[in-house]
Amino acid sequence: MTRVPVPDALETDRLVLRRRRVEEAGFFRRLWTERDPRVPPHRRIDLEGRPSVADIAAQIRAEATESSPGILAVERKGTGDVIGCCGLVHHGNGPPGEPELAFELLRATHGRGYATEAGRAVVAWAGEAGHPRVWAGVRDWNQASRRVLAKLGFRETGEVERDPVHGDNLLTVREL
Template identity: 35%
Template sequence: MIALKHRLPATLSTARLVLAAPTLAHASAIARLCNNINVHKWMARLPFPYTEDDARFFIEQIVPSAEEACYGLLHEGELIGVVGLHFAEGQAPELGYWLGEPYWGHGYATEAALALVAAARAAGARALRSRALVDNAGSRNVLRKAGFRETGTRIEADGNLAGREMVLMALDFES
């Protein structure tokens, strides 16, 4: 899977967005957008409250890690969210994303997800997976628009969402 990460482009562009690795210049925006209970309540790995130290840790440790391919979503030069792939041995890469609440409902998540799905496919991914809370209809709709289908449910084992029911979703490029 790590080879797939290195085949992904460093930057992606859509009609309205530029997707590029978040940098320390984005730490304030990430902290401001993530320090929101309405964002946090949907996220498996996001601490709360969320500080600039958390944003710097994300940028310096998570973004460059072998297990992640992270793209900041830039709209008119302003960071509005993050989309990425998480790589785990023996599993299809997992698509995940978040948007700052002011940017919900404008199609940005779908636009970013479609761009990353296309890039992953072009880089040689055979399949992708994702998951969303059962009651997060917005996220499940984004994933459906990006080509994912629901494959089942499970109770989240750990993280912020431990004990909550998740809808598992998959996208198979070979079918």
């Protein structure tokens, strides 16, 4: 696979997707506080308050040395306000060597097409980078994210990670 350089930013009509900044760690922790209580505990703030702002800042510092784009800040053009994140992650839950699309936006910005717009830019970059496909896991109860993935051309594979407590995790894929 031929790799294309990681761009400084991905731009859409309304958004700029760029590397996250350490000084934005507080914002990214805020996203954690808005998560649905059905989200598994390892993706929510724990009883000790972790991840803390310092934990997230350390993660952002570590990302600065990575060659892949990772999770990018989603910023509205014109205002410069960060409304969420979107990007590609490689954490081994999907097919080996294939990136997962991940996105999360402030609840106040839901329903305006930002997740679809950001996801479209990241999926296009993944194709330019030579990835043959991208996958995404989504909880069966998360209808909004399932709609975004469908708009982006992802299809549900029928593969399901059963979870009676937090909702089944559905595997979706998008051929590029």
